[in-house]
Every structure is written in structure tokens, then in C-alpha cells.
Amino acid sequence: MLLKKTKQLENKVNNFLDIINDAGPFLVTGLDSYFNDDEEKFDNYLEKLIKLENKADGIRRNIETQLYEKTLIPEARADVLSLLEALDDIIDRISGVIREFNMEIPDIHPKYHKNYLLLSEYAQNAVDQIIRASRYFFNDPVEARHCLPKVYHWEEEADDISGELIRNVFRDPDIGKLSIKLHHRMFVDRIDRVADISEDIADKLSIFTIKRSI
């Protein structure tokens, strides 16, 4: 009976991680459809993302309630809840980026599309690695620590490319208006924030894994 409930809880955590993982590629595909002016696809991605975001919120709340009601993992409960909330921030941020593209319709010159897509890809890679590390955290804390350097690597790559992008935009004579330059910076920062959140979670995980070892 207890093991059955435990199995259900494990499934819920896995579902939650799957949802965050599934949301990662929407950053690249969403931006790609935006740059190609494929409005239908873009709206479709946004709709799917919002659904995933709501689903993730629901599962997270359910897990939180179960952990508190059944007083499970009292020693690690705060860490687990903090991890789940931080992971939830990832999907919130991804859906936020796509929604902001939809609302603000930034004017991005085609010569920057490639770098924007590259930045999104690096951020997505950081998300993939942090999800992998999080999965290990629940089963094998030692292995989780091995994944963390990869998160830091992709976050650094994302920082580099976002720095390069902003530098180029502000030096670009083709973009005359400061408002457009600032708009660029805002969107680059928003996408880079996804990688930054992954890095913050990695920092937390490195502590949580130490606490989890007996």
C-alpha cells in the first residue's frame, strides 16, 4: 500500500520533469516560427506551452500537498519543494519569452536570427542537463553531481553568445533607434535568463546532493 503510493509519487515527479523537458525545445521552435513569420505555428506553440505550464503547476501543487499531508521525506522536503519550484520557473520563463514575442513583436533584423536561435539552443541544452541532474537527484545523488558541470558549460556558452549579440546590436549602424537596441537587449536577457535559472538550480542541487548523501 505504502509502496504503491510511493510509486504514484515517483510517477508524478517524473511527469513534472518530463513536462519541463518537453517545454525546452519550444524556445527554439517558437523563435524559429516567429522569425519565419509562421504565425499559425507560433500561436500553436504558445498554446501548447501555456497548457504545459498549467499542467506543471498543477502537478507541482499536488506533489507539495502530498509531501506535507503525508509528512514524507521530512529531512529533504524543503529541498525537494524548493527544487520543484525552481524547475517550475524554467517553464514559466520559456512560456514568458514566447508570450512576450507575441505581445511586443520585437523588430529583429534577419542577420541576428541565427545568433538568437543559437542562444535559445544553448539555453535549451542547459535546461536538458538540469532536468537530467534533477532526475538523478531523486535516485542517485552522486550521479546528479556529475551532470552539473554540463549545466554550467551551457550557461557560459549562453552568456557568451548573448554578450556578443548585445555588443553587435549596439554597434550596428543599421539599427539607428536606441529603443530597438534596448528592445533587443531585453529579449536577449529574457532568453539568457532561462540558462541563468538552470545555473541557479545547479547551485542548489550541488548543496542538496551533499545533504542527501548519508
Place this chain on the structure above:
Amino acid sequence: MILIYLSSGLFLGWSLGANDASNIFGTAVGTKMVRFKTAAIIASIFVIIGAVLSGTGASHTLGTLGSVNALGGAFMVALAAGMSVFWMTKMQIPVSTSQAIVGAIIGWNFFANMLTNYNSLIKIVFSWVISPVLAAIFSMLLYIFVKKLLQYLSISIFRLDIFTRAGLIIVGAFGAYSLGANNIANVMGVFIPSSPFHTINLGFIRIGNTEILFFLGGIAIAVGIFTYSHKVMKTVGNQLVKLTPQSALIVVLAESLVLFLFASQTVHQWLVAHNLPAFPLVPISSSQLVVGGVIGIGLIQGGQHIKYRIVGKIITGWVTTPVLACLLTFISLFFLQNIFEMEVYHPVDYQFNPAVTKKLESKGIKIPQSADRLHFRNSRQVKQFVDTCNQISSDSIHTLLEYSRQDSIYIDPHKFPHFKDEVADWFKPGEIKALLKLKNNRYTYKWRLREEYLKSLNISSQNTESSHLGSKLDYIYQYFSLKEY
């Protein structure tokens, strides 16, 4: 009146339950892995089972240290031990009831002019030193094993939580059983020689007077667990919160194993039978075992978490607690005897006669002819005689005391039918029949009765221990003794 005398022992039991249950369920309750109510019920049940079923081993060793033979004395010994524990706990020294009771018994020995059995004392002190070390070694080994096992199995955090909770409950039950078995001697051991109870035969089960005492002591411990241990558990749990629940489980298991080894007669007999070094059956301190276990884990993690001040405090406790209890007992006995005019001990006489001399010669102890018919009023006088007599080695003092001790035992035929009823499902028919052959006999020395009884059973005297006749003989001595304790 009996309950008033026993009250000090029951108080000691209460404080043992209030303090020592936290060494078993403290971390589990403090970290909310196990609910207090669950912990208290399990601890109480298993403490009582351990005390009643396996409490005799450790109490026997305490009995050899000094046999407190008057209820008044036993009352004061337990009270002084309880007061010492209370005092030392106030001074925040991880104190042990075992150390307090040993000091108190020695205090009684001094007051009653009884000789302290230094062999037993050395055995007991050695156990105090070795038991935390053993707990540290066990926790280190268990830690390595569990760590490897968890790495190999990759159990999810939620399953590990369930397994750890189950482990804490199972190991807690084992720990409570071992605590009851090992520590009941501290609570009720001093009352055994002067036990006011008689064996109860319920037909399907025979409850001896010692078991009744231990049952009462177990109940007192259980009351201590229910009424006061929650507070202590919360404190202990928070103090040890640096340990993960898995490490806490390892510490409790190491502690329980050591308690069990120092309490289990079965393990003791098995080790002796296989010519292995056996653990002395001695009451030890569960608080110090926990500290030993935590230090073991600290050592394996690099030694940076070890609080050496606590180690120092333990060593201080080994010395100060018994000394304090000894002094307190001596002074209190003086007041009890001289101001309240209560009997705190029954004098035990010793006398040599040709039969004793011959018996001792067969044991390799030669008594000079001048000592024939010499009468001693207490064991200290015997010791003084041995010290002045070059012919007798001082090592043989306890053998000498055993064979020259005067008792008064009469195998009263009128008592026999009742005796037969009481021991019907304990003694074999042959053993009852053999005793019946000795009816109307009077014995001044226990060993004479033992020899004649074994003779009528056709057993050689060397086989007494292995044939489990020891406890039956003790019961016969007590049942037919003419001395009123």
C-alpha cells in the same frame, strides 16, 4: 510498604525511560520520521519484553558486585543512584544509570562491611570503556555497508524514506528490547536479593519473583517514556539533526547491537561454547553508546565533526558518577540506619570448619589449622584474615567467601507441596524428586545443599552451569532459606 521501598527503583526506572528512550527514538521523533505516539508505544512494549525475558543476565553481574540484602538498603541504593543521575544530568554530563548504580552498590558494600568483588568491578568498568568504542566500530562498519548498498541500489528518495521509517521502527523496537534487557538490572537489580514477591504460577506460565520485579521496573520505564521522553526526544533529535535519518538509523542499530551483546545470555553462552571471547553481561550506558556511534560516523567522514569535549565529558562521567553515587549512598545509609532506625543490611557470617577446610583444599586453597572454627562477622574480616595469612593467595578470596558463607536452609516438608506446585512446569519431575530426597535436612552452607542435590540427581558438580541448574538452585536456596529478608 513494599511499594514505598520499591519507589526509589521505580523512580530510577521512570528517569531511565524519560532519558534513555530518546537514545533509541530521539532522532526518529525529532526529525518527524516517526510519530511520538508510535515510538512511545513500541518502546514501552519492547522495553518490558526485554526486561522480563532477558534482564537476568546483566543483573547477575551486578549481583556479584554486591548483594544488597535488605529492602531498606536497596531503597537507598536506588535512590542515591537516581539522585546522582539527576545531579549529573543537571551538569549536562551524558550520565549513565549503570555507573550510578555501581557506585551506589559499592557505597552499600562499604557501609555493610561487605567486600566488593573487584573482578566484577573490573569487568564492569572495562565494559563502560569498551562499549562506546564498540558502538563506534559498529557504526563505522554499518555506515560503509549502507553507503555501498545505497549506491548500488539507487533507491528513490521517496522509497528510501519509507524504508528508513520502517527501519527506524524495527531497529527502535530491537533497541528498546535490548535497553530493557540490559538496563533493567540498574533499576531493579538491587531489589532481587531482598525481593518481597513470590513466584506466580498461572498454569501455562510461571512468573518468577525476579520477573515480577523486572515487569514493574519495565512499567516504570514505560511510564517515563510516555510522560517525559517527548521533551527529551525533541532535544536529542535536534541535537543530532546534522545526521541524516539514514545515519541516525545506523547509530541506533549500532547502539542496539552493543546493548544486545552485553545483555544476551544466549549470545554469551554461544560464544563461550565456541571458545570465543564473550561479552560480559553488564549494564552499560545507552547515552554513551549513541555518542560512540556518532563519533564512529564522524571519524569515517574525516573526523571534522567530532566534538572532543563530549568525549572528555564521558570520561569524566565514568569517574565522577560512581564516586558521587558511592558517597551519597554511604551518607544516606548512615542516616537511614541511625536516625530512622531502619535495617539497611543483614549481616552475613562466615565460618571455617573441617568440611569447609576440606572443600577449600579440593579447590587448591589451604587453610591453616589455626583457622579452624574461626568465625567472621563480615567479608571484610575474612579479607583481613587472608591478608595476614601468607598461606592463602588473595586471588582466592571470593572462592573462600563462597564456601565459608553461612546460611540457614531447611528443606521443610510442609513447604514442599506448595513448592512443587510453583515449579511444576519449570523443574523436571526428576529434579523435584531429587529434592524430595533431601527433605528435613538442614544446611548451613549453600554449597553443601548444592552438592547433595547434584548427588541425588547423579550429576557431577562441574556440570551445574551447563545444565542450567544454577538458577534452579538459586530458587531452592531462596525458597527454603530460614533467613527473612
